[in-house]
Amino acid sequence: MNANIYRHEFHARWKSVIIWSLALTAMVMFFFSIFPVFADQAALTNQMLAKFPPALLEAFGMNKMDLSTVLGFYSFIIVFAQLCLAVQAGNYGFGLVSIEESEWTADFLLSKPVTRGQVLTSKLLAVLSGLLLTDLVVWVASFAAITFFRGAREYDMAILILLFLSMVILQLFFLGIGLVISLLVRRVRSVTPYSLGLAFGMYVLSAFSGIFGAVKLEYITAFKHLDPAYIVKQGSFDTPLVLINVAVTLVALSVSYWLYIRRDIPAVA
Amino acid sequence: MSIIEVSHLTKYYGKSRGIVDVSFKENEGEIFGFIGPNGAGKSTTIRLLLSLIHPTSGSARVFGKDVVTDGPEIRRDIGYLPSEVFYYEGMKVIDLLKYSASFYKRDCTQRMNELSEIMELELNRRISDLSYGNKKKVGIVQGLLHSPKLLFLDEPTAGLDPLMQRKFFDLIRAENSRGVTVFFSSHILGEVQRLCTRVGIIRDGRIVEISDIRTLQKNNYKKIQVSAKGLTSTAFNIPGVTNIQAENNTLHFFFKGDINEVVKKVSSLKVVDLTIEEPTLEEIFMHYYE
Numbered sequence: 001m002n003a004n005i006y007r008h009e010f011h012a013r014w015k016s017v018i019i020w021s022l023a024l025t026a027m028v029m030f031f032f033s034i035f036p037v038f039a040d041q042a043a044l045t046n047q048m049l050a051k052f053p054p055a056l057l058e059a060f061g062m063n064k065m066d067l068s069t070v071l072g073f074y075s076f077i078i079v080f081a082q083l084c085l086a087v088q089a090g091n092y093g094f095g096l097v098s099i100e101e102s103e104w105t106a107d108f109l110l111s112k113p114v115t116r117g118q119v120l121t122s123k124l125l126a127v128l129s130g131l132l133l134t135d136l137v138v139w140v141a142s143f144a145a146i147t148f149f150r151g152a153r154e155y156d157m158a159i160l161i162l163l164f165l166s167m168v169i170l171q172l173f174f175l176g177i178g179l180v181i182s183l184l185v186r187r188v189r190s191v192t193p194y195s196l197g198l199a200f201g202m203y204v205l206s207a208f209s210g211i212f213g214a215v216k217l218e219y220i221t222a223f224k225h226l227d228p229a230y231i232v233k234q235g236s237f238d239t240p241l242v243l244i245n246v247a248v249t250l251v252a253l254s255v256s257y258w259l260y261i262r263r264d265i266p267a268v269a
Numbered sequence: 270m271s272i273i274e275v276s277h278l279t280k281y282y283g284k285s286r287g288i289v290d291v292s293f294k295e296n297e298g299e300i301f302g303f304i305g306p307n308g309a310g311k312s313t314t315i316r317l318l319l320s321l322i323h324p325t326s327g328s329a330r331v332f333g334k335d336v337v338t339d340g341p342e343i344r345r346d347i348g349y350l351p352s353e354v355f356y357y358e359g360m361k362v363i364d365l366l367k368y369s370a371s372f373y374k375r376d377c378t379q380r381m382n383e384l385s386e387i388m389e390l391e392l393n394r395r396i397s398d399l400s401y402g403n404k405k406k407v408g409i410v411q412g413l414l415h416s417p418k419l420l421f422l423d424e425p426t427a428g429l430d431p432l433m434q435r436k437f438f439d440l441i442r443a444e445n446s447r448g449v450t451v452f453f454s455s456h457i458l459g460e461v462q463r464l465c466t467r468v469g470i471i472r473d474g475r476i477v478e479i480s481d482i483r484t485l486q487k488n489n490y491k492k493i494q495v496s497a498k499g500l501t502s503t504a505f506n507i508p509g510v511t512n513i514q515a516e517n518n519t520l521h522f523f524f525k526g527d528i529n530e531v532v533k534k535v536s537s538l539k540v541v542d543l544t545i546e547e548p549t550l551e552e553i554f555m556h557y558y559e
Binding site: 012103105106107114118267 | 282312313316319320321322323340341342343344345347349351352353355356357358359368369371372373411
């Protein structure tokens with residue numbers, strides 16, 4: 001770990017972290033502000049939902065959600081928050097070392113007296129700080145929104161914390177996968193298409209996994225590993241799936257170190 | 270003592286050739302010129318020595334340490350000016366220089382200010398606002414501010430105006446006179462001749478010649494063009510003349526040997542025009558392949 005690189009990297013993503021945090025805060029606040037309406041007319045809501053095509057409900061995981069409860073409604077919002085956080089984490093993962101290479105600044109950094117391992121660790125920690133900061137803001141915003149709009153309705157704090165934790169695990173996953181893919185492909189020219197592709201691809205897979213109940217897509221899509229509807233309904237993580245998720249992240253990060261230490265830094269032709 | 274010791278260093282990028290079986294030594298305090306056309310493997314060699322890339326086979330030692338295993342330790346005392354300079358676009362020059370200095374365990378502020386003054390660098394501009402030449406100046410200050418013991422200069426003068434080139438050469442000479450070893454890669458023979466004591470010539474990834482700069486020049490051809498009325502190719506029928514071509518009273522030829530022989534011949538003519546040139550790098554290579 002090198003404090004200078006950490007500071008530089010953190011500073012470079014500072015604005016991005018603020019923008020993501022503000023956008024997510026606005027989203028959580030706005031969506032949750034309509035919760036009282038849903039909850040007051042629970043019967044009507046459920047009637048309306050019953051008329052939706054079952055496949056659609058399945059795709060959004062809404063058949064397992066009770067939108068009239070605090071956490072049921074929150075888990076509906078958090079699906080979208082997870083998607084955004086995944087894009088953010090994917091962005092940082094794909095860009096972590098590839099931006100230095102596509103903008104040719106890698107020569108500058110790696111001709112300094114630091115090891116590749118130190119470079120990667122410092123960069124990862126900087127990005128991780130940014131991601132955790134975003135999570136923290138989302139948590140505070142969520143907690144504020146729930147406190148403000150829940151009225152007299154009760155909820156289980158322990159489950160809310162599990163939902164909060166799911167964001168961190170999910171971000172680590174997309175960070176690790178993004179990083180390892182960026183090191184496996186020859187060159188990443190632009191980060192956003194990759195991270196959007198990865199996040200939405202997995203999201204769509206997760207949705208389809210709901211539609212074709214028999215097909216076991218949940219093993220490969222991170223959104224199923226940390227399905228908010230499941231967490232709220234069962235009051236716990238789906239432990240085997242979460243373990244798969246964490247294992248994949250750890251493997252991706254280890255492979256990334258292995259690849260980065262051996263990597264030939266491309267030069268301007 | 271050898272500062273750089275390269276033995277049988279080979280680098281392939283997949284199937285495409287980087288360098289093949291390159292061996293040479295550079296002694297402490299030397300300015301070693303590394304010349305060759307674009308794509309010959311000059312940058313590949315430097316990047317291997319900086320461990321930006323890893324060798325396919327062979328080995329290299331800098332300060333007596335292996336570049337693959339002791340990279341970070343070696344790089345403490347290395348300054349590097351790449352041929353194409355790229356820095357973090359959003360940063361200010363001063364912040365980039367401070368970031369660069371932060372990697373070395375010594376106070377570089379004074380040296381940084383000295384160098385910026387010499388190179389007339391404006392410290393408060395943004396990198397993205399700088400012209401190519403100004404970015405190159407950032408590169409020079411950045412490469413020298415920590416007072417390195419060994420300098421890698423990869424085609425350093427591209428983008429610098431003649432005045433800055435001269436300041437830069439003075440700077441490099443000054444560094445060299447306080448003991449800094451310089452590895453100078455270039456495809457411009459003139460600047461190598463001005464600065465270096467010894468040169469290595471690389472072509473198609475292989476070293477074709479390593480020699481003292483004087484020997485190289487002595488052994489070299491001069492390119493001569495003479496215009497005089499009624500001139501025919503028989504006028505310069507002396508040993509050492511090759512590739513003679515005549516057109517419209519003008520003769521072009523290469524000459525290798527005692528230049529006085531040519532001067533004598535020329536003085537006996539009523540010359541309209543005369544040029545004697547250094548051969549271009551390409552022509553030197555032709556010489557090495559004859």
